[in-house]
Amino acid sequence: MTKFTDLNLSPKVLKAIEEAGYETPTPIQAGAIPPALEGQDVLGIAQTGTGKTASFTLPMITLLARGRARARMPRSLVLCPTRELAAQVAENFDTYAKHVKLTKALLIGGVSFNEQDKLIDKGVDVLIATPGRLLDHFERGKLILSDVKIMVVDEADRMLDMGFIPDIERIFGLTPFTRQTLFFSATMAPEIERITNTFLSAPARIEVARQATTSENITQGVVMFKGSRKDREATEKRAVLRGLIDAEGDKCKNAIIFCNRKTDVDIVAKSLKKYGYDAAPIHGDLDQSHRTRTLDQFRSGDLRFLVASDVAARGLDVPSVSHVFNFDVPSHAEDYVHRIGRTGRAGREGSAMMICVPRDEKNLADIERLVQKEIPRIDNPVASAAPVEDEADGETRETRKSSGRSRSSSRKSAPRGETEATAAAPEAPAPEKSSGNRERGERGDRERGERGERNRGRGERGDRDRDNNKVVGMGDHMPSFIALSFEERRAS
Structure with missing residues (x-):
């Protein structure tokens, strides 16, 4: 040797x-x-x-x-x-x-x-x-x-x-x-x-090794995840990440969590800290003193989770990283090799896990083609039926749905454009007409009376048509709700 x-x-x-x-x-x-x-x-x-x-x-x-x-x-x-x-x-x-x-x-x-x-x-x-x-x-x-x-x-x-x-x-x-x-x-x-x-x-x-190979002492896995709704995917994906960390238990001594975008690095780090995980972000937009301080804390063991963009994927030598979590599937297949290479260094055992949403399946296929092997699929650690908290206000989907139904039903209970105060108010008496308007009022009454006679004539013809079950556009059958509306109008 x-x-x-x-x-x-x-x-x-x-x-x-x-x-x-x-x-x-x-x-x-x-x-x-x-x-x-x-x-x-x-x-x-x-x-x-x-x-x-x-x-x-x-x-x-x-x-x-x-x-x-x-x-x-x-x-x-x-x-x-x-x-x-x-x-x-x-x-x-x-x-x-x-x-x-x-x-x-x-x-x-x-x-x-x-x-x-x-x-x-x-x-x-x-x-x-x-x-x-x-x-x-x-x-x-x-x-x-x-x-x-x-x-x-x-x-x-x-x-x-x-x-x-x-x-x-x-x-x-x-x-x-x-x-x-x-x-x-x-x-x-x-x-x-x-x-x-x-x-x-x-x-x-x-x-010394085939190009773009992964170390044999790194255990790999990928969770195929699909969100319940498009607007809930990111929140539920963070819940899957926490589930993976919790499932590893004491085996996960420390970890680097990789995201594709700097904004996601900040969001994931903030989310983990909210749920009690010791995490901090590192990416290119942070000043150098901040980045250096965060890395020193991670190396010394004072920080358990380092949430990073690919700025930390290459060359960083932290020998004792036990886990790597790919919150996002890297868009370049070679980056996967470098990301998971942060664990399992110097002959140690390591674990690398990834979360793949449907739009990233093409990138996952590119990675498997590069490393020339299939990455084992692992089960989603978060039960699909369990409600996921909205990290903005702690509200669950079920809570929003029920509150939405109650709000919509309360809106439907009152007539459109009419408030409770308006409905409860008594009808105000009509003001008495002045003598100067009496003649115009009588002429208007006669015109309204003539229009009423014509409307009654049309109403009687409509009644005869309904009696003969001849409704234009409805065939031989007319839905009951339409008949109901006609009956209410005739009664009024």
């Missing part, structure tokens, strides 16, 4: 690895470190949670141990898709470079430019950055990339999903052609393969 001592790493790096408690490298580390130490380009393909970060940090520290950085000219560059992953890479450098005098700078959004400029001005050996913030510093004239000797692209497929590929290509053009490139990805989309063919020179390809 290969050990870290067999990989030609520097003694100071080996000492840091031993102090961190590691002895045996993972397959991607054992495959990538030797060619990286020889100065060869590396293309590493491995599923998340396999230790890709150490695959490039350890050889970089060994190679950079000799030499000194100049102001504004970093000697190495690590590109990461998200702030959290960049911060995690920086932590890895701190862990493994504790016995080596190397300087580093972390360039991410949500942090003051001034503090980052001060570090760059002093000169850094390792520059860890997100593409956007790196180009911001370059365009401000604060950064020169012509002295980069080692360039790392981490989670390249996530870069593709987030639209960073044009920025990556531009950054490649700003670095020397003679640089060494270490390129890591979990999947190899056609666009990623095009970039590797363009910017990597005869790379050593290390593929």
Whole structure:
């Protein structure tokens, strides 16, 4: 069995690895470190949670141990898709470079430019950055990339999903052609393969698992759920999530809950907190200090449930996550692999559960096609007949239905346009006509009398027609309710 001592790493790096408690490298580390130490380009393909970060940090520290950085000219560059992953890479450098005098700078959004400029001005050996913030510093004239000797692209497929590929290509053009490139990805989309063919020179390809496979020690399941009504689907879906958590009981020590949209992240986190679950949201719209504080609480065990968008799906190393819940089926099949890769890390057992509504069944089929196996169906933990509380006001469907019936019946009980006060009021006597209007009144009375005679004549003809059961448009039979209305009118 290969050990870290067999990989030609520097003694100071080996000492840091031993102090961190590691002895045996993972397959991607054992495959990538030797060619990286020889100065060869590396293309590493491995599923998340396999230790890709150490695959490039350890050889970089060994190679950079000799030499000194100049102001504004970093000697190495690590590109990461998200702030959290960049911060995690920086932590890895701190862990493994504790016995080596190397300087580093972390360039991410949500942090003051001034503090980052001060570090760059002093000169850094390792520059860890997100593409956007790196180009911001370059365009401000604060950064020169012509002295980069080692360039790392981490989670390249996530870069593709987030639209960073044009920025990556531009950054490649700003670095020397003679640089060494270490390129890591979990999947190899056609666009990623095009970039590797363009910017990597005869790379050593290390593929330790079939592309887009899920770990065998993760128990997977999906609940096929359909809401009782369209306007109740989201509320009932949150009830299913709580049912899944409760069904796991003590086995669910902590969990990451993934949603597709940032608004849903906030809603689900608020709902869980309302029902007594220890939960907090994390997504791209939160400021960096808030995100960092939430992640630290989750890592330390002070927070049980982390509700996240895909900003947390890639590269976050929290070794002891027991469960992953996909509140939404991811729209990109590759994201499923990365999401559930947050659990079952370093050989541990993990569980991944997903809720699928009818409109997401196509995405579910894409996931099963990608991972080349069917995800087991599990029963809905929430009884379909049980009323689901409306989280806005605590009102159940049955309560609304009954109150709706009572309101409608109360409206029907009174004549249209007539209130109780109007119905109970006595009829006011008609005012007596003045002498000036008497003549016009008598003429009106005669006209009304003539109209009354004509109406009575039509009424008698109508009575004869009804007696002969000849009703136009009704055939030989007339519904009783129509006859009733005629009788009431004739009586009046």
